[in-house]
Amino acid sequence: MYKKAHLIVAAVRVLSHRKNRAPSVEDVCQCLNASSEHVHMICRRLEASGILEAVTGVEGARWFVRDHTAIEELSDDTPKSGIEEELAQFKKEQQARDQKIEAMKKSEADRKKKLFEELEAGLKQQVKK
Numbered sequence: 001m002y003k004k005a006h007l008i009v010a011a012v013r014v015l016s017h018r019k020n021r022a023p024s025v026e027d028v029c030q031c032l033n034a035s036s037e038h039v040h041m042i043c044r045r046l047e048a049s050g051i052l053e054a055v056t057g058v059e060g061a062r063w064f065v066r067d068h069t070a071i072e073e074l075s076d077d078t079p080k081s082g083i084e085e086e087l088a089q090f091k092k093e094q095q096a097r098d099q100k101i102e103a104m105k106k107s108e109a110d111r112k113k114k115l116f117e118e119l120e121a122g123l124k125q126q127v128k129k
Contacts, residue, residue: 003035012063
């Protein structure tokens with residue numbers, strides 16, 4: 001959240017300077033090349049934290065920087081979504097499965113090696129007779 005907050009606040013500042021008016025969420029989305037839903041969600045979080053301020057008018061909501069220093073109070077820890085947690089669990093299970101397969105392959109190779117050694121020893125004994 002910390003890095004995204006800096007990006008959005010910087011975009012609001014740059015767009016305010018360039019256009020001489022407060023930017024809308026769509027302006028910020030175009031500037032950052034991000035989805036409007038994602039930017040809007042972050043802007044609402046920043047508004048709740050007192051970093052941004054939304055003013056709704058005839059042209060829609062416009063965003064202003066209220067207190068940029070409050071960004072430093074945000075943590076960089078973003079809560080993982082359910083999909084991210086499931087993906088991490090899946091990767092962990094895949095690694096465990098891959099390790100199990102490698103162990104099985106190694107044991108099979110050792111078993112084959114031992115079997116061939118026994119067969120070779122048996123053949124050598126038959127040749128000696």
